[in-house]
Amino acid sequence: MRYGIAVFPSKKVQDEANSYRKRYDPHYALIPPHITLKEPFEAEENQIENEIIPELKKISSGTSPFKINIHKVSSFTPVTNTIYLKVERTDEIFTLNEKLHEGILPDNKEYSFVPHITIAQKLSDEEYSDVYGTLSMLKFDLEDKVDRFQLLYQLENGAWSVYETFRLGE
Amino acid sequence: MRYGIAVFPSKKVQDEANSYRKRYDPHYALIPPHITLKEPFEAEENQIENEIIPELKKISSGTSPFKINIHKVSSFTPVTNTIYLKVERTDEIFTLNEKLHEGILPDNKEYSFVPHITIAQKLSDEEYSDVYGTLSMLKFDLEDKVDRFQLLYQLENGAWSVYETFRLGE
Numbered sequence: 001m002r003y004g005i006a007v008f009p010s011k012k013v014q015d016e017a018n019s020y021r022k023r024y025d026p027h028y029a030l031i032p033p034h035i036t037l038k039e040p041f042e043a044e045e046n047q048i049e050n051e052i053i054p055e056l057k058k059i060s061s062g063t064s065p066f067k068i069n070i071h072k073v074s075s076f077t078p079v080t081n082t083i084y085l086k087v088e089r090t091d092e093i094f095t096l097n098e099k100l101h102e103g104i105l106p107d108n109k110e111y112s113f114v115p116h117i118t119i120a121q122k123l124s125d126e127e128y129s130d131v132y133g134t135l136s137m138l139k140f141d142l143e144d145k146v147d148r149f150q151l152l153y154q155l156e157n158g159a160w161s162v163y164e165t166f167r168l169g170e
Numbered sequence: 171m172r173y174g175i176a177v178f179p180s181k182k183v184q185d186e187a188n189s190y191r192k193r194y195d196p197h198y199a200l201i202p203p204h205i206t207l208k209e210p211f212e213a214e215e216n217q218i219e220n221e222i223i224p225e226l227k228k229i230s231s232g233t234s235p236f237k238i239n240i241h242k243v244s245s246f247t248p249v250t251n252t253i254y255l256k257v258e259r260t261d262e263i264f265t266l267n268e269k270l271h272e273g274i275l276p277d278n279k280e281y282s283f284v285p286h287i288t289i290a291q292k293l294s295d296e297e298y299s300d301v302y303g304t305l306s307m308l309k310f311d312l313e314d315k316v317d318r319f320q321l322l323y324q325l326e327n328g329a330w331s332v333y334e335t336f337r338l339g340e
Contacts, residue, residue: 011325014325015325015327018327032331148334159188164337165320
């Protein structure tokens, strides 16, 4: 099965992100707004149960809850036309991301980590210019606390279902 | 915020349910296939953290994982045109449902508990007759293990986001 690890921010941040995703993100219906901590990877269910979940518990209990801030949107152009809420860089989120790619956990990092919440993707170049032109003018003042992450698996229809919640510092 | 409690069955059962939901369930995009254990209720976040989650932990650790079986579809007609995968009645799932409505947990049960996975809803009477006519002929032989339930909250767009996972017997 295909698994991934993500943080779902607070309702307030998710609602804000969804107000854009609804119009601009074709993945709107597949998963709530999230910060991907580990890109999708393949694993067997017994490996998940016997190796990966114990390791994730160790990582979550050894990580204290931390704050994140969002002030503006940014984009992955020219690589893709994805527009996202930029999660300001903090040591805590980078350390957590590192830990999720070490030891027995698959090191499936393809790009360097950019903490973000996608709000628009798969736009045509013209749409992208329009939408980014508008969104890049916006200022946000969102603060949120990350106190958990979730292990998800992907269904055949592309949607993601939560398998387990890991509370930080517990 | 509006919270609810549900079981997400295995990927196999979710994929099976989604093959029907895709066509017949307008809530397809709002939540993966699930068995509702507790209908939506209103609560404050501090009440959730300080009272409800500790109580849910107590209930989950005192409940052993159990099996469920699905053999056929059924419907809530004439109350609503909802069609569902019928989860065979077992003491375990009824006891768990009871516990989630006792003590400090809101007793928000409006109807008697019918364990089910919705696969079609909000159909017109004509659609309902067609779809139920077809689906009611189907035989299923799905067995699944319930070893966790999840506390969810609802976003402004109607979608549900998982807040916490509770493993049975742990």
